Amino acid sequence: MSASLDDAAPSTRVDRRSALPMYDQLQRALLRSIEDGTLQPGDLLPGEHRLCEIHAVSRTVVRQALGMLEHEGAIVRIKGKGTFVAPRKTSEHLAGQLMGLHEEVAARGGTITSDVLRHETVPAPAHVAQQLALAPEEDVTVLVRLRHVDGEPWSLSTTWLSPRLGALLTGADLHTASLSRVLEAHGVRAVSGERAVEAAMTDEGEGELLQLGPQRPVLRLTSTTTDEAGRPIEHFVALHRGDRSRFVFPVSRGPEAGHLLHLDVDRAAADRAAAE
Template structure:
């Protein structure tokens, strides 16, 4: 029960503040807003496999919603393969299969990071060291519980918040720079300064919806569409040196790729024609 109470406090917030995290008049149903809040806690490593998530009764109290709405939110988490619901034992986070990834060439990425640094500014919102949960440990290929540096930042373009970044870096690398460094320099540059020879990256790109916590940072309404990018960066020895999750406002950021049609190899298909244009400027 103590662990469940702790999970409720961490995930749902206090009763006085919880209502401000939902948008009752927005286009996204309340049950899906709660689903997004808990899902982001799982993806962010704050809830790990085996952890209890709030019960229907807990969610009803914390968010001021009906029992039916709370049940639907938990059922959606179960349908997404994030939790398992067991009568008498509660709802627990389960181990999820790895998400199929899209390979991204590192070519052109280093230069685009420099351009990003010139046209935008980043602010560190949170900076501390945490034990790696299952997802983070898998991405960085370390043992669960190993200490990693976690940083949360917002990047602005002409004063407008453009992206919300959460990065995880192995402790031995992260210890070579501090919060002040991260406030003034792109993370990629700090990794290079620490002696990391960045060589490759693998990422997934998908769509998601803004929950109320991120909405306050990106100045977007809860339920607004966002671009979600997850990237694992590796050095020349194929060691993962950074795991990053970025949420972008699509009105300020978009991807563009040049392609050409190949017809002379018997099986017509599309192929890319080189590195991504400057309109695709990955965060660091």
């Protein structure tokens, strides 16, 4: 892959006469190589010294450019092995449709498993009691799961249910089972709800579980679903890795064909979330 970058066209090289900082130019050049397929997911990038030679820039410039690409999730650094092009983000539709991650992954032929980190009855936090139409500090069942897609940590979800519905989980294999399918087996079916997507940053614990590290961008999906009678079923908050997921929403205007709106966690959005 180094040879491909060695043969890069002059237009992709750093221009010292440009008003753009050299690290910004280098970052854009490397990103173009990823986007046009010159660099493929999993490819090893040339070392810092070789990048300095190719683009005739200092190591400081190279490190700044690589730092920006790593922050955006375009590359990953593995200690002792080098810097690699990150896997492409997976388009997920669960933010705009009434489905769970289990159904989303199964639909694309993947395998999902869950580590159950917490499963107990606790007094409902104020915002959860409001969403589930419960009295303040009324008991709720809380379920915290680290979700793995094809063996890779993918999302960290916290789900709250009323004790009546939480009791239906007794005996269920929550390591492999779909929560919605477990509830549907007992006649509880979600037919409506509201979901919101926000940019967020991991704290130390979240970053460790998701294998991202602290202060890394994630997509925070918040959802409340209701049954046919309008009764709340569950309220959950899920953090999806910003370097693996992007949420896709079908939109349309009247009878016209819909378009796809892609929402990615970008550096600016993540920085705004961190400043809140």
